[in-house]
Amino acid sequence: MTSPALTAASLHDMIADLLGMPGALLPILHRVQEKLGFVPREALALIANELNLSRAEVHGVMTFYHDFRETPPGKTVVKVCQAEACQAMGAEKLTKHACKRLGTEMHHTSASGAYTLEPTYCLGNCALSPAIMIDGHLHGRVTQERFDALIEARQA
């Protein structure tokens, strides 16, 4: 993913409406990631500046939360639930299959940059397990065949 160079002005525009919120840091980090796909290193100092925090504080918050990425993700982000209800229905096998099919390990992006594979701990779809999320879309009862079909549909 190529993102235009982040300047103080462009970051300010991106988050201006959030600056007045009490406890604005999480909404701001979400916004930046929503717009850029990740939270680039250079954004941290700019955010810190906007909120009168130190860069270390912003970095500390950002790294505490599993959601925020420091590097650009692949074109498609696939999250496979690793929690108990999905394990009970074969999440482990599905995860292995996903790694093979997408050509990457958990927490990584495929060499082609097409896919990022991430673990997640419950998607609230535990009665229709195993569950996965592809770019924010929830899928249930995901067999290996269905996984492949969903990935192909995403590419199309």
Added chain:
Amino acid sequence: MAIKVFVPRDSAALSVGADAVAAALVTEAARHNEAVTLVRNGSRGLLWLEPLVEVETPAGRVAYGPVTPECVPALFQANFLQGGTHALRLGVTEDIPYLKRQERLTFARVGITDPLSLDDYLAHGGYRGLRNALDLPGDQVVAAVTTSGLRGRGGAAFPTGIKWKTVLNTAATQKYVVCNADEGDSGTFSDRMVMEGDPFVLIEGMTVAGVAVGATRGYIYLRSEYPYAFRTLNAAIDAANGRGYLGENVLGSGKAFHLEVRLGAGAYICGEETAMLESLEGKRGIVRFKPPLPAIEGLFGKPTVINNVISFASVPIIMDKGGEFYRDFGMGRSRGTLPFQLAGNIKHGGLVEKAFGLTLRELLYDYGGGSATGRPIRAVQVGGPLGAYLPESQFDVPLDYEAYIGISAMIGHGGVVAFDDTVDMAKMARYAMEFCAIESCGKCTPCRIGSTRGVEVVDKIIAERERAANVQLLRELCDTMLHGSLCALGGMTPFPVLSALNHFPEDFGITREGIAA
């Protein structure tokens, strides 16, 4: 007149193709020149039947499911718009035993109404509770909640009325109401179903709390894994603001209540209430020491009511029908109903709201229909990742908070995750430790270090290395975590581990006496 057809918008239904079914229905209706009104309702909670399509007929709503886009033309041929016979026909929805035998108080409207229609909400008894609350002084609202016996549905089961009373009696220039919608427990989805299927009931419950204790601002802390709920809640809040049910002057009462949704960022520990407050304040989700109680010094240091989604969503019916009405359901000190969630390896997974006091066996077999794989159910985890694994010998213990504590288990948020006899309980114990290590906030050593050590020790047991000695070590680690952790993440991770060890010792290669087998 156009015939009403219902296709859920609940994300579980969407996860198995409800949108495609809805699209196919619209196309096919046009082809047949049939006038249909498509309603995107919440889910009835019969999740194994999703996408569950309903048609409004003179005899009541008739259900078909699970429907695929491919079978839609056949449904039209079978005259399903008139409730016609077809292999997927399930009969009148309300008469389906799974639903008929439930006691739906909190979930009274879920699956029935259009979640985003405020008029539908009003037509089904919505906002009667708030109107009653606005006519009463705060302490009488709190008294009704206390009378109901409602205890926190987020896990700890603390009496809701007592919490509200503390906030009411603490003088402050600003107070807050915070809804814990982090729903991090695996095997649970009742919060999600309410937020997607009847968001106004949560908004109403929080508004009642606000006007009762004198809080003018509310936040819903929603986990980021729930993007569908995020959109639904925001749309519902906009609608409520637009019609004066939220805002500067709630229903002309002169009282203000402003509500906002905030997203978490994938940290299980932010479900712990003080870590959640830190997160809402824009900080790392590190657990706070208590005291001070959040009811006295909570969000931004101000008195704060914190409750789970289901706790708040149970308030409107209490304020509508009275605390006694709610209290008359249940057993012992577990009053009212709990929406149980049947998940994992279960044939009929879904949501079952029942009064406390039924048994796990009833849930697993009378409702759940046994395992999905058809093999015997061997272990059931109740109450999320910090809940114990129950063997079959405990399936008849009544689901009551105290009875569960009596067997070192926890009802928690009501999640029930079934495993068949292929489960390896040593692996599940390892996972419990691993999850704790991944999600620990790092504040205390027994949790942060103990969980990582726990994974290593279970690995040795699995690798058959000095099993008896390592099992002993694992027990000691659990003991340290139980007694030396600040919050329940470190303090209760031992429950799944020890229950696995105690009830399924053979999976650890030892006998019940702890001797290497």
